[in-house]
Amino acid sequence: QVQLMQSGAEVKQPGASVKVSCKSSGYTFTSYHMHWVRQAPGQGLEWMGIINPAGSDTRYAQKFKGRVTMTRDTSTSTDYMELSSLRSEDTAVYYCAREGGHHGDNIFWGQGTLVTVSS
């Protein structure tokens, strides 16, 4: 069965960077796009970006351009999302989500990774 297993919670200081991982299993890793979505405490979902199946193309929400980098390691079926210059407003649960084969049909989700930015 398809599983997306994310890395554990992180606590970072303002100005630092965080790298969240999402390890996939149960399907052909190089066949599907992966999205990254975040949710601040008590707030709504926010789309951050997407990486293509080969890992050769990324698209980011305007808000995160210049601060976010999404990569993937096809040898380990793992996606990474790195966010730099962290500020308190970046405190959120970060999710990876895999499409089901159609535009934006994110049918499989990781369990979420809580990133806390605090001095």
Added chain:
Amino acid sequence: QSALTQPPSASGSPGQSVTISCTGSSSDVGRYNYVSWYQQHPGKAPKLMIYEVSKRPSGVPDRFSGSKSGNTASLTVSGLQAEDEADYYCNSFVGNNIYVFGTGTKVFVL
């Protein structure tokens, strides 16, 4: 890429129907038939309920239906059940492989 507009809350009694709107623009909802809807219970990851405006993934009850008219998409939940009480988010393709979520709607089952 501004968030799509949803009402903050909606409610209905068990067995009734509730419809949630998702208003975008001619650049997103109005242009593409790539609107999806997600249900999220507290502390849980979102769950896909509708994709491509009106298609249901396997396992989603047919009480959930989606539609679109112009720049507004809608999710209707018929025959409301207690477990339908949750947050609901729309999501739309905006071109160039970019997406945007709606502001979210809390559905209460009275």
